[in-house]
Amino acid sequence: MEMFTGAYGDNLQPEGAPDRNRSMQDALDVFMNGLTGADRTALERVSLAVVALEDNDTRAWAGHRHHEVHFSGSMVKVLAMYAAHTLRFFSRNLLLERQPATPAMFFASLSSEFDGQIRTATPTKIKAQHGSDDTKILPAYRTVLETQLDATGKPVDVDFAQDYLTHLKGMLIQQQNAPAAACIHGVAFGFMNAKTADDGFFDRGTERGAWLAGDYLGQWTPVRIASTNDGQVAQATTAVDMAKLVTRMFDGSLESGRPTDLIQMLAGDFRSWFHRELLWPDSGIAATHAKIGLGPLKPNSAGVVEQVVSEALKVHDSNRGVDFVVVWQNLKVPAAPTRAELARVARMVEATINGFQPTV
Known part of the structure; x- marks a missing residue:
């Protein structure tokens, strides 16, 4: 029995596709271009991928710095x-x-x-x-x-x-x-x-994508790859590669079959960073499944250790009855993330989702 039979086909629309992909990407770009001050400083370095889970073969999506490999803490x-x-x-x-x-x-x-x-x-x-x-x-x-x-x-x-x-x-x-x-x-x-x-x-050639070769306790010697935000790291991913994997988890197209009890371990109220801070109570957008991440970066040139926040989640938009996979990472904070710090990312995600144009 063969375990290794080659890569899945790409389950996302080609980047820059002129239809629904473009509408979400345009909404995200408009949001990013309108940022100023501390909001721009915080969000410009955030990596994001948002995928619409419509019932069709190709997935509309949008992203920002989505090909960058980042240390992402516990999310991976x-x-x-x-x-x-x-x-x-x-x-x-x-x-x-x-x-x-x-x-x-x-x-x-x-x-x-x-x-x-x-x-x-x-x-x-x-x-x-x-x-x-x-x-x-x-x-x-x-x-x-x-x-x-x-x-x-x-x-x-x-x-x-x-x-x-x-x-x-x-x-x-x-x-x-x-x-x-x-x-x-x-x-x-x-x-x-x-x-x-x-x-x-x-x-394997570029060493870009989802990678987990550290055990979070240091009991096993880690095996590291290069990241944009933290040099050589053992727990990292790009937003788009994690989004491709998580999308297949939720739509049942992984080789291992339909979503099972394991997927339900990601379900539950207040698992998402956003819902912990009550950031989406009245918007019609709710996270139904989530895996959060938080971990320390290496000390910077001033000896300061920043934390990096990340999350992979499934979001339901009740206004249009559409689910989305959202992966974001590289929100840098001095300690545990505050409501104000997370609110910036929540607005970034919501602006992107609101740009989606459903198939008619």
Whole structure:
């Protein structure tokens, strides 16, 4: 069974498309051009991608600095969720194909079928750092997965191990670093980034895209790529690549199938930065799913450590009945973001969404 079959096709309209893409982009450009003073200083460096989730094959979208790689803190923990989801999908398929008689035979089949593929597909940079250490390259199958057995003891299904599911919830719902480290260790740097690259969300040649090769606790030696906002970093993405991935998560077009219980871990009131500060109570726009990010940049030339704020979210516009994927990052703040600091980004996002022209 092949795990690595090449990149998805581009699920966004070509940049500069003359129809609905252009209307959102024009609205964003008008908003940005009207900024002055502190608003311009704060928002000019923010990276943003907004994608309309209409029920069609191509997605209208708009962006600002969307191709820049930025350190984005906890937002890219979404990649660990994606890798775990994908591993479960392939493992279930292999169980159906092989029909192993015992759990031991099932886990042996995972190793024999997938280990060689993962080693080959792992990005060179990770192999250079950790290539002789399989714990950093290959998933810990028995940690991530457990089998469901019939009355004879034969595996008939596979799902997340209970402890691993608890770690996923801690990472995504409680926003905690220790469970995130456990989740990342479970899927390993190698598999997680091999799959991200093969699916087309990270370009190995330019080292641009979504990348997660640090465990947030420093227990594993990080593997870094260049970023615009923080030099060499281990947790980074471009807004557009994260938007492509998250769009596929929500529209069910990932190889691993329709949105499942994992997507629901991103759901809930007050998960979004904007709703925590009651920034969209009366606008008709509401975040239904979100993964926030906050993390420290390296000290600047004056020795000051700024925080960088980010977020990947699904937004519903009740005025027009359309959902949007929104990814933004590189909002620099001195400490935890304030309502006023987040309000600037909220206005930027709302102006872009309001520029969308639905298909008639």
